[in-house]
Amino acid sequence: GQNIDQPTEMTATEGAIVQINCTYQTSGFNGLFWYQQHAGEAPTFLSYNVLDGLEEKGRFSSFLSRSKGYSYLLLKELQMKDSASYLCAVRDRGNTDKLIFGTGTRLQVFP
Amino acid sequence: EPEVTQTPSHQVTQMGQEVILRCVPISNHLYFYWYRQILGQKVEFLVSFYNNEISEKSEIFDDQFSVERPDGSNFTLKIRSTKLEDSAMYFCASSETQGGKLFFGSGTQLSVL
Numbered sequence: 001g002q003n004i005d006q007p008t009e010m011t012a013t014e015g016a017i018v019q020i021n022c023t024y025q026t027s028g029f030n031g032l033f034w035y036q037q038h039a040g041e042a043p044t045f046l047s048y049n050v051l052d053g054l055e056e057k058g059r060f061s062s063f064l065s066r067s068k069g070y071s072y073l074l075l076k077e078l079q080m081k082d083s084a085s086y087l088c089a090v091r092d093r094g095n096t097d098k099l100i101f102g103t104g105t106r107l108q109v110f111p
Numbered sequence: 112e113p114e115v116t117q118t119p120s121h122q123v124t125q126m127g128q129e130v131i132l133r134c135v136p137i138s139n140h141l142y143f144y145w146y147r148q149i150l151g152q153k154v155e156f157l158v159s160f161y162n163n164e165i166s167e168k169s170e171i172f173d174d175q176f177s178v179e180r181p182d183g184s185n186f187t188l189k190i191r192s193t194k195l196e197d198s199a200m201y202f203c204a205s206s207e208t209q210g211g212k213l214f215f216g217s218g219t220q221l222s223v224l
Contacts (some may be wrong), residue, residue: 033211042115042202043154082170087154097142097159097209098167104153 001002002026004102005056006088011108012078020073020105033099034062037088041086075107082102083109113137115216118201123222126203132188132219134203143177143186144204144213145170154202160186161209194221 002088003025012018024032031050035043048057049064060076073086085104092100116135124130145157158168160178177189186205190192190197200220213224 023140032211034209035215043213044215048212056177089154091210096167097144097161097206098156098169099154099213101154 001081002090002092002100004090006086006102009102009106009108011110014078014080014109014111016078017076018076018078018107020055020075020088021084022071022073022106024069024071024088024090024100024102025050026069026090026092026100027075028093029066029069030093030096031091032062032064033089034060034071035089035090037085037087037104039084046086063097078109080109080111083107113147113214117201117205117215117219119219120217121177121220121222123224126195127192130190130221131194132201132203134186134188135184136182136205137207137214138184140169140207140214142166142207142209143178143180144206144209145188146202146204146215147170147199148202148218149199150187155199157188190221191207193221195223197221198223208215217224 005023005065014053053103054063059076064071086101086104087104089099143160148154156201159166175191200218202218203216
């Protein structure tokens with residue numbers, strides 16, 4: 001079956017660094033996305049990994065290891081506005097548009 | 112920045128009634144999607160649409176659901192006879208390329224009573 005696991009909740013302090021992990025077991029793999037979702041709002045795109053390694057984009061970085069079925073999202077210099085849910089989503093094959101989402105990690109940033 | 116727009120933002124309906132959720136995807140996008148999110152649960156894929164036909168659908172997308180692109184800009188999701196368990200936030204999304212970055216609309220919160 002298809003399974004994507006993330007921690008349910010995390011807390012961190014303003015200015016700190018936090019790493020949100022995602023492990024996946026899918027029938028295939030053709031890309032992993034991270035989305036940010038504030039409560040009651042739409043998910044917004046953060047990053048995309050299809051090859052192993054680290055993708056950096058400002059304060060946010062995402063890492064992928066396909067052999068381990070593992071990704072993480074790294075958030076640096078945390079700000080209060082980073083309090084949100086972070087969704088890991090996998091595309092399980094090349095000829096599909098469907099994304100399989102994890103349940104999301106709710107991050108709370110405290111002052 | 113261009114965005115996907117959805118109307119209405121909230122819809123309350125009685126069980127058994129038909130509802131139509133409306134979306135205007137980003138204008139140069141060719142791939143359109145509906146996802147839903149039941150409160151406290153994960154975002155779930157419903158259907159993808161390209162070149163005026165369904166390209167993929169999930170098990171959730173049964174005969175009660177249909178999608179349509181009635182003109183060059185709108186993309187609609189119809190639920191023929193709503194059930195209590197259809198209560199969820201419904202997100203429309205679009206992308207420029209197959210498998211590309213999805214842009215989500217702000218969602219329609221559907222409440223079936």
